[in-house]
Amino acid sequence: MLKVILSRFLQLVPVLWVLLTLTFFLTKVVPGGPFSAERQATPEVIAKLNEYYGLDKPVWEQYLAYLSKVIRFDFGPSYTYQSDSVTEVIARAFPISLQIGTLAFLIALLIGITAGTIAAVNKNKVWDYFPMSLAMVGICLPTFVMGPILALVFCLQLKVAPVSGWYGLDYVPLHPAVMPALTLGLFYAANIARLTRGGLLDVLNQDFIRTARAKGLPDHQIIFKHAMRGGLLPVVSFLGPAFAGLISGSFVVEKIFNVPGLGQEFIKSVFNRDYPLILGTVIFFGTLIVIFNLVSDVAQALLDPKSRRSP
Amino acid sequence: MPLLSVENLRTYFYTRAGVVRAVDDVSFLLEPGETLGIVGESGSGKSVTCYSILGLIPQPPGRIMGGRAIFDGVDLLGCDKERLRLIRGKRISMIFQDPMTSLNPYLRVSEQLIEPLLVHEKISRRKALDQAVTSLEEVGIQDAGRRLHFYPHEFSGGMRQRVMIAMALISRPEVLIADEPTTALDVTVQAQILELIKRRQRDLGTAVIFITHDLGVIAAFCREVYVMYAGRIVESAATGEIFARPMHPYNAALQQSIPALHQKGKPLFTIPGLPPDLSKPLPGCPFSPRCTYAEPKCREQAVTLQTMAERHQTACLRYQAGELNDLRAAVGV
Ligand SMILES: Nc1ncnc2c1ncn2[C@@H]1O[C@H](COP(=O)(O)OP(=O)(O)O)[C@@H](O)[C@H]1O
Numbered sequence A: 001m002l003k004v005i006l007s008r009f010l011q012l013v014p015v016l017w018v019l020l021t022l023t024f025f026l027t028k029v030v031p032g033g034p035f036s037a038e039r040q041a042t043p044e045v046i047a048k049l050n051e052y053y054g055l056d057k058p059v060w061e062q063y064l065a066y067l068s069k070v071i072r073f074d075f076g077p078s079y080t081y082q083s084d085s086v087t088e089v090i091a092r093a094f095p096i097s098l099q100i101g102t103l104a105f106l107i108a109l110l111i112g113i114t115a116g117t118i119a120a121v122n123k124n125k126v127w128d129y130f131p132m133s134l135a136m137v138g139i140c141l142p143t144f145v146m147g148p149i150l151a152l153v154f155c156l157q158l159k160v161a162p163v164s165g166w167y168g169l170d171y172v173p174l175h176p177a178v179m180p181a182l183t184l185g186l187f188y189a190a191n192i193a194r195l196t197r198g199g200l201l202d203v204l205n206q207d208f209i210r211t212a213r214a215k216g217l218p219d220h221q222i223i224f225k226h227a228m229r230g231g232l233l234p235v236v237s238f239l240g241p242a243f244a245g246l247i248s249g250s251f252v253v254e255k256i257f258n259v260p261g262l263g264q265e266f267i268k269s270v271f272n273r274d275y276p277l278i279l280g281t282v283i284f285f286g287t288l289i290v291i292f293n294l295v296s297d298v299a300q301a302l303l304d305p306k307s308r309r310s311p
Numbered sequence B: 001m002p003l004l005s006v007e008n009l010r011t012y013f014y015t016r017a018g019v020v021r022a023v024d025d026v027s028f029l030l031e032p033g034e035t036l037g038i039v040g041e042s043g044s045g046k047s048v049t050c051y052s053i054l055g056l057i058p059q060p061p062g063r064i065m066g067g068r069a070i071f072d073g074v075d076l077l078g079c080d081k082e083r084l085r086l087i088r089g090k091r092i093s094m095i096f097q098d099p100m101t102s103l104n105p106y107l108r109v110s111e112q113l114i115e116p117l118l119v120h121e122k123i124s125r126r127k128a129l130d131q132a133v134t135s136l137e138e139v140g141i142q143d144a145g146r147r148l149h150f151y152p153h154e155f156s157g158g159m160r161q162r163v164m165i166a167m168a169l170i171s172r173p174e175v176l177i178a179d180e181p182t183t184a185l186d187v188t189v190q191a192q193i194l195e196l197i198k199r200r201q202r203d204l205g206t207a208v209i210f211i212t213h214d215l216g217v218i219a220a221f222c223r224e225v226y227v228m229y230a231g232r233i234v235e236s237a238a239t240g241e242i243f244a245r246p247m248h249p250y251n252a253a254l255q256q257s258i259p260a261l262h263q264k265g266k267p268l269f270t271i272p273g274l275p276p277d278l279s280k281p282l283p284g285c286p287f288s289p290r291c292t293y294a295e296p297k298c299r300e301q302a303v304t305l306q307t308m309a310e311r312h313q314t315a316c317l318r319y320q321a322g323e324l325n326d327l328r329a330a331v332g333v
C-alpha cells in the first residue's frame, strides 16, 4: 500500500512537468504580452519592461530559466501585482477559496448522501422522484443562475448574508463564505446524490442484502451497515477530484459574490497575461488535483477488504 | 400438527414482458423436525416459493397474489412486517445457493455470524462471539477462533457455505430452508455439505425444507418430496413412493436424468425441450409440450392435483384417468 502511494507521488513530477511545459508554450503562442494593455506605455517603456523580466530572450531560454527557478520553488514575481511574488498572491487568495471550498464540500456531502440514500430506499416512489428531480435541476442549473437566486433570497430579502465582498463584513450574521459555498455545494450535492442512489441501488440488489434480510435485520442496519460501504464507493472516487476542484476556487461563484479567491486571480492572470501567475496557479491546481485523486484512490482501496489482511 | 403449512401460495411478477406466474397454487406441509424436499428444474419456482414465505420477494415487481403460510398459528404472508422480521433468522432461517455472493464482502465473518444473535436475543457481543466460535467449530471449521475474524474472500466456496450454515443455525431455528445449498459447489464438497446439514439437523431437531434440482440428492435426505414444474406442484409423496411408484411423467423423466443413477456408457438422459414461458397462459398440463405420453386432452383439460394413494398426489391427467400405470418401466433403472 505504502509503496503504491509513494510511486504515485513520484508520478506527480512528470505530470506536473508536462502540465507546466504545455502551459508555458501555450501562453507564448497567445498573441499580445503582459504590458501591451497598458495604454500609456510607449514602445521604449515596454521594451524596457520586457528586458527587465527577460521577455526579450529566446523562448527556450526563458523556459529553461523558468524551469530552473521552479525547481527551487520560486515562481517569480507577478506582473500585475508588482510588489508581490506569485507565491504571495496564491498564499493570499487560496485560504479564501479553501474556506469556501471546504464548506461547500461539507454541504455537498451532507445533502448529497442524505438525498441519495432517501431516494434509493424509496426507489420509484415519491421520495425517490422528489429528491432526484431536485438533483436533476441542481445539475442542470449552472452556478451563475443558482448564485444570483440564492443571493436574492438570502442576501437581499432575508439579509442574513453579505451580497458581495470578503473583508469587514461582520454586520451580517453569516460569514461571507456561506453563500458562495452554498451555491457550489448545491451543485456538487446533486451529483453526489445521483452517485449515492446509483451505488446503493446496485448494492441493495446483491445477494448478501437478501441474506441480511433473511437474518431479520431491521431496515436501518441493512442500509447503514450492509449497503453503505459498497454503495458509497462510486461517491468516494468522485470526492477526491471534487474536493480539489472546490478548494481551487470557482471563478464564476467568486465573481458573483465578489470574493478575492484563487479562481478570480487565475482568470485575471490570464486576461493580464501575467505569465508567472498563470503558470504558478496552474501548477498549484495540478498538484491539488493529483493529490486528491490519490487520496480518493487510497480511500477506495482501504474500503476494499481485499486490501486488508486478517490477523 | 404441522409446524408450517403453506396453502395455495401464488406469487406473480409484474414485468414488462407480462405477468410471470412464478408460483401458482403451491401447498405443502412441514412437520416439526422432518425434512421435506422440493425438486424441479431451474426456473420452476422453488426459490420464489421460499422467498415468499420469508417475505424476501422484491416488491415490485413481485406480488403475493394469494395463499397462506401458517407457522405456529401465524400467517407469515398476512402478518405485519415487523412480526415476520422477528421470526426470520430466529425461528426460520435460510441458506442460499451461491455462497460466494451471499456473504457481505465488506464485513468480517464474525460480524455477520453474530448478527442473528444480536438482533433476536438479549446477549452481549462478547458472549455472541464466543457462541460464534462454537458454531464455526460445529460446522467443521478448524482454527475457528482465528478464522472467525476473516473476511469472506479468505474462505473457499465450501467453507463459505459452512459459514452460511453456521450463521443460519446459530439461533437454533425450528425451520431451515436450504435453497440448493450444494449446487454451486464442487462435487467432492457437495457430499460434505449435505452430510453436515444432515448432522446439524439431527443435533438440533430442526425441520428442513431442502430445495434441489437433483432428485438424487433428495433420495439420501428427505422424507417427503414435492415435485415442482412451472410454478406448480405436479407430484408429491414420501420419498420411497416417489421412486418406487412415480405417478407423473415429469417425475419419471427427472429420475432418468439423475447423474448418480445413470448407467456407464450410455449418454446421460436430459428431458427434451424447455420449461414453458411462465408469462404466457398455460391451458391444460404445463408439461404437455415435453411429455412423451401427451394426448390432445392434456393440452385442453384443466389439471388439478389429486390424491391417488396414501399421501401420494399427482397432477397428471392420464395417470388420474388410469391410463398410465408403470411409469417406472419408462425410467429404466
Ligand atoms: N425478480 C424477478 N422478476 C421477474 N421474474 C422473476 C423474478 N424472480 C424470479 N422470477 C421468475 O420466477 C420464476 C421462478 O424462479 P425461481 O423461483 O428462481 O426458480 P428456481 O429457484 O426453481 O430455479 C422464473 O421464471 C423467474 O424468471
Ligand code: SF4
Binding pocket: B248, B249, B250, B285, B286, B287, B288, B289, B291, B292, B293, B294, B295, B298, B315, B316, B317, B318, B319
Ligand atoms: S397430463 Fe398429459 S401431458 Fe401432462 S404429464 Fe400427464 S400425460 Fe403428460
Ligand SMILES: [Mg+2]
Binding pocket: B046, B047, B048, B097, B179, B180
Ligand atoms: Mg432457485
